[in-house]
Amino acid sequence: MNKTKLFTVLLLCTLLSGLFSGCQSVDLSPAENNISSSETAAPSAQGADSDGLLKVEYIDVGQADSILISTPTDEHMLIDAGAAESNDANPIEKALEAQNIDRLDVVVATHPHYDHIGRMDYVIENYDIDNFYLPDVEGNYTSATYENMLEELEEYNVNTIYPSAPEEFTLGEAKCEILSPLENQERDCNEYSIVLRMTYGDNTFLFTGDAGRQSEYNMIDRGFDLSADVLKVGHHGSAYSSTREFLDEVRPEYAVISCGEGNSYGHPHDETMDRLRGIKTYITKDVGDIYITSDGENLSVYTENEGAPQSGEYESAANPTDEAEEENAVTPENSFVGNKNSKVVHSADCGSLPKEENRVYFSSLDEAEAAGYRGHSCVG
Ligand SMILES: [Zn+2]
Ligand SMILES: [Zn+2]
Known part of the structure; x- marks a missing residue:
């Protein structure tokens, strides 16, 4: 059944259900x-x-x-x-x-x-x-x-x-x-x-x-x-x-x-x-x-549970400090750097990191492994 027909049938069903309560709502x-x-x-x-x-x-x-x-x-x-x-x-x-x-x-x-x-x-x-x-x-x-x-x-x-x-x-x-x-x-x-x-x-x-x-x-x-x-x-x-x-x-x-x-x-x-x-x-x-x-x-x-959203003040990207924050987002404590070509992942403070254009960042070794990367000697 093509989509137009399907839609027509469903529309008909909806209309009829209003009259006869025939379709299960x-x-x-x-x-x-x-x-x-x-x-x-x-x-x-x-x-x-x-x-x-x-x-x-x-x-x-x-x-x-x-x-x-x-x-x-x-x-x-x-x-x-x-x-x-x-x-x-x-x-x-x-x-x-x-x-x-x-x-x-x-x-x-x-x-x-x-x-x-x-x-x-x-x-x-x-x-x-x-x-x-x-x-x-x-x-x-x-x-x-x-x-x-x-x-x-x-x-x-x-x-x-x-x-x-x-x-x-x-x-x-x-x-x-x-x-x-x-x-x-x-x-x-x-x-x-x-x-x-x-x-x-x-x-x-x-x-x-x-x-x-x-x-x-x-x-x-x-x-x-x-x-x-x-x-x-x-x-x-x-x-x-x-x-x-x-x-x-x-x-x-x-x-x-x-x-x-x-x-x-x-x-x-x-x-x-x-x-x-x-x-x-x-x-x-x-x-x-x-x-x-x-x-x-x-x-x-x-x-499901009573829960208010988290919210605060959103600053637009025009803020010049944002660029610096972005750069600082990767820290040795929380990140791993993979090489897209070799599929090897390094800790961010490793001495032999891949070239910038080949890098992909992970927040944990688990995440890197789930993506098919294997650890360099620097990550034990
Ligand atoms: Zn996921
Ligand atoms: Zn995923």
């Missing part, structure tokens, strides 16, 4: 899930079909990412599927079940790191998926989880799409632009992250996976419109994402960081929180699941 009300509001009053307990809200749920999956988007016309998109720490009561499964979802129009695996595709097996096995977007990592990355995912996509005959920016698709009445990855770029696995900008009426959401500064600068260089009301902060709040230049383009009202309590990377990094000053920032490890709804004009934010 999906209850998206955070109030039903015992969610307390930290921004505005909770929406009515009626289903999304009748209240016309687009709902974005940033699922608390610990040190991982998973975001579920549902349109008022009952289309669903899942961006990433967390890690597979526990098969019991997995939060992604719970989120899908809570909305009675039986099919997913779009699934996006932003990039093949474990903390983004850990439960894709469950998603592929249990849901009809129309289109599955994933980056073409061109043989630069592999893992057992990733290979299994590729095998399952084939086994279940899922339509896979390897996008190359700029591209776009629609999810109901929401427009989704793919802004990254660009073609032919040598990069670290995180920099393959699919970056999506979703527009619904006057509201815009930016989803960045683990994109880092290289992707951010590429998108700026290409002149893409990056402005968004809500930013899913790149790479769990790592200091090597969310550059000031990027934030100045996005200018979000709200920021969401997905990371786990006591994670070994120290996410979110202080440098990132500094740069996010003045932006209402919600962190899953502090507030649990985060729900943002849009009626096409206004946004409402709800969190």
Whole structure:
């Protein structure tokens, strides 16, 4: 069925449900899930079909990412599927079940790191998926989880799409632009992250996976419109994402960081929180699941646990001290420097660091190893 027909059928279904209550309405009300509001009053307990809200749920999956988007016309998109720490009561499964979802129009695996595709097996096995977007990592990355995912996509005959920016698709009445990855770029696995900008009426959401500064600068260089009301902060709040230049383009009202309590990377990094000053920032490890709804004009934010956003005073990039801060962000205590070519990682105070243009920065050895780097003798 093509998208136009699908939309017509869904529209018809929505209209008929008003007359006969024949179609099952999906209850998206955070109030039903015992969610307390930290921004505005909770929406009515009626289903999304009748209240016309687009709902974005940033699922608390610990040190991982998973975001579920549902349109008022009952289309669903899942961006990433967390890690597979526990098969019991997995939060992604719970989120899908809570909305009675039986099919997913779009699934996006932003990039093949474990903390983004850990439960894709469950998603592929249990849901009809129309289109599955994933980056073409061109043989630069592999893992057992990733290979299994590729095998399952084939086994279940899922339509896979390897996008190359700029591209776009629609999810109901929401427009989704793919802004990254660009073609032919040598990069670290995180920099393959699919970056999506979703527009619904006057509201815009930016989803960045683990994109880092290289992707951010590429998108700026290409002149893409990056402005968004809500930013899913790149790479769990790592200091090597969310550059000031990027934030100045996005200018979000709200920021969401997905990371786990006591994670070994120290996410979110202080440098990132500094740069996010003045932006209402919600962190899953502090507030649990985060729900943002849009009626096409206004946004409402709800969190699982009562939790106010962190915020402060955001200084624009015009501040001359910012440049110096940026340079000082890498310190011997908290960073590791990889060589993009040799895939060897050094401690930042090592005597034989790679040339500036070949460097890639990590906040921990774990992070470097997860990206396929092996340690130089300087890191023991
Ligand atoms: Zn990640
Ligand atoms: Zn990653």
